[in-house]
Amino acid sequence: MFKSTAHALRFVSVAVCAAAALTATPTAEAKGLKIGFSQVTLQSPFYVQLKEGAQAAAKANGDELIFLDANGDVNKQNNDIQDLLTRKVNVLIVNPVNPDAVAPSLDAASRAHVPVITVDRAAHGSVAAYIGRDNVKMGELSGKALVAALKKKGVTSGKIVEIQGDAGGTVMQDRRKGFHNAFNGTGFKVVEGPYSEYIRANAVTAMQDLLQANADLKAVVAHNDDMALGAMQVLQEANRKDVLVAGIDGLSEALNAIESGNQYVATALNDPRYLGDITIQTAEQVAAGKKVPSFVDAGTEVVTKDNVRQIKHDGLFGEYRPKVY
Known part of the structure; x- marks a missing residue:
């Protein structure tokens, strides 16, 4: 992941x-x-x-x-x-x-x-x-896009819940660093959630607990889109469509959510x-x-509502294929 x-x-x-x-x-x-x-x-x-x-x-x-x-x-x-x-x-x-x-x-x-x-x-x-x-960059890109979306709504401070990948993994560490870099000095406070192993079902359980403990949250970030989509499912079931969501990986389901709605606001491509x-x-x-x-x-690129239609995503993930060799 x-x-x-x-x-x-x-x-x-x-x-x-x-x-x-x-x-x-x-x-x-x-x-x-x-x-x-x-x-x-x-x-x-x-x-x-x-x-x-x-x-x-x-x-x-x-x-x-x-x-x-x-x-x-x-x-x-x-x-x-x-x-x-x-x-x-x-x-x-x-x-x-x-x-x-x-x-x-x-x-x-x-x-x-x-x-x-x-x-x-x-x-x-x-x-x-x-x-x-560059997983630090992916976290920064997605996190900065989330902050921009929050500010566009007039939200300039509050809690951002973070659902993490795997304990000790280098990807988890780098994506966490990138998200935190994006949020530092913005007025938002990161609430670190449990390690959910990049699995949606685990993120659903984690989000249920996190929502109870942090009812005043403003947004959720997850270390991949699969977990972010699980978190959004819980938020929607709780009628909390005011809480914005961002992830990483460019899962096509996430790109569809960005294109069709206003809750899932950003991801970073990872074909x-x-x-x-x-x-x-x-x-x-x-x-x-x-x-x-x-x-x-x-390579990677951030995806928001501004550019999602430019990204081919008829498979499981959005395509991003710069020439390497």
Whole structure:
């Protein structure tokens, strides 16, 4: 479901010195690769689409993609990575459950001369490249658009409830930082809600409790659109259409809500299929022994009522596909 360039580079500071070892046995054409992909979870539409984007790109290049779902379990992810290394993959893609806990497995891949690419979330350990988006920027863009919408209504202070992603995750930390950057000095107070794992059903439960405890709230932000939509459902059921909502990821359902109503006011694009595509392209570049940036930024853009009709969103997510390679 998750980073400023500086932040990302800090996580992959070992990448430059490790790159030569990681690509010690390049494939000349980088065709017909065996690529391992350890995914954090499939309990989110974002991660399902990320998987599908990677699968489509791998198929188009004649690669074999071996996909394993950690289901949010650190131990399972480490076991999955060992399994992929045993299967002699040419390149390993990891979307880490936890950036620290996965480091020993990434180092094991380095010792086996298997280059590692992380996607969506940065990680510690031996990494050739990290593919993601600037999650601090996404939080700032969505948060600033929310503040502008509140001020347009004449609301200049009050509580903004924040529904958070996963405890300890780098995406959560960066999106929280971005939102807080947007709200600092504005007169609004952030009420940090529970970690809801980017899952709508969890956000529904969280919002029910948060609404009872903060009946005077002015707005809700969530670390992804799925949770934000869950929060909006609770607000509408409680006849609180006065409370504005903003999220991140560019889920088409959120874009439709922005276009058709006045409660959901902003999101930031995070096209997961394109992220999967770029990840496979990067894997092929690395396998061919080519230099790639330590941080590959897939880009983002804020969406509000002003520009929502310009964004193609007939799939699960709004499309945002700037040229990377």
